[in-house]
Amino acid sequence: MYYQRPHGRTMKGLTSAERSAKNKRDKKSLVEDGRSHGVLLYDGDNAIGWCAYGLKQEYPRIDNGRNYKRLSLKEDSERLWRIACFFVDRDYRKKGVAKIALKAALDSIKAKGGGVVEAYPVTHKSARAWSKWSNWFWFGTESMFKREKFRLVGPMGPHHLLMRRTVQP
Numbered sequence: 001m002y003y004q005r006p007h008g009r010t011m012k013g014l015t016s017a018e019r020s021a022k023n024k025r026d027k028k029s030l031v032e033d034g035r036s037h038g039v040l041l042y043d044g045d046n047a048i049g050w051c052a053y054g055l056k057q058e059y060p061r062i063d064n065g066r067n068y069k070r071l072s073l074k075e076d077s078e079r080l081w082r083i084a085c086f087f088v089d090r091d092y093r094k095k096g097v098a099k100i101a102l103k104a105a106l107d108s109i110k111a112k113g114g115g116v117v118e119a120y121p122v123t124h125k126s127a128r129a130w131s132k133w134s135n136w137f138w139f140g141t142e143s144m145f146k147r148e149k150f151r152l153v154g155p156m157g158p159h160h161l162l163m164r165r166t167v168q169p
């Protein structure tokens, strides 16, 4: 939900439990309104991973980010999609599940009419440095997007890149 809120003001003063409950409630209502997209990956009946994506308007917090603003991008295409978050169950990590999730998200965007798709992966350098102690590459890694023909637009702060590609309908 973090990037789906334009800012964090509505969460101020809430306890961790209250934030969690509010996130679930708000996510549910976005899904019911058709304003939240994602692909879920299953192993049999078990959900083991996801990739959340959506139109630019569904992720307003990205536009408000200092490092995104610094890129001063020219007016976006009418259909600008964002790859916002990956999550893979711990038991299934480092087996290529996130790569499959990305392919599935791109197929899903294609089926919805395509457009420009942007992503904010962690740079190789930061991924190498962080991997010793953390697993928080929820925006994905540079190589995942290169493999899917995304091109570099520019650096987004010291640890992330802005990459884009067009998906034809």
Ligand SMILES: CC(C)(COP(=O)(O)OP(=O)(O)OC[C@H]1O[C@@H](n2cnc3c(N)ncnc32)[C@H](O)[C@@H]1OP(=O)(O)O)[C@@H](O)C(=O)NCCC(=O)NCCS
Pocket: 085, 086, 087, 088, 089, 092, 093, 094, 095, 096, 097, 098, 099, 100, 127, 128, 130, 131, 132, 134, 135, 136, 137, 138, 140, 141, 143, 144
């Ligand atoms: C980041 C994450 C999605 C990766 O999923 P995964 O299925 O293990 O990734 P894959 O096996 O498909 O690998 C994708 C790429 O990421 C790299 N990678 C994955 N885990 C890594 C790690 N811990 N350190 C460095 N690189 C890593 C892989 O080497 C691969 O790179 P390549 O394209 O150069 O081969 C998973 O570790 C995760 O869910 N982490 C928690 C993220 C989270 O908290 N999300 C919720 C926040 S909203």
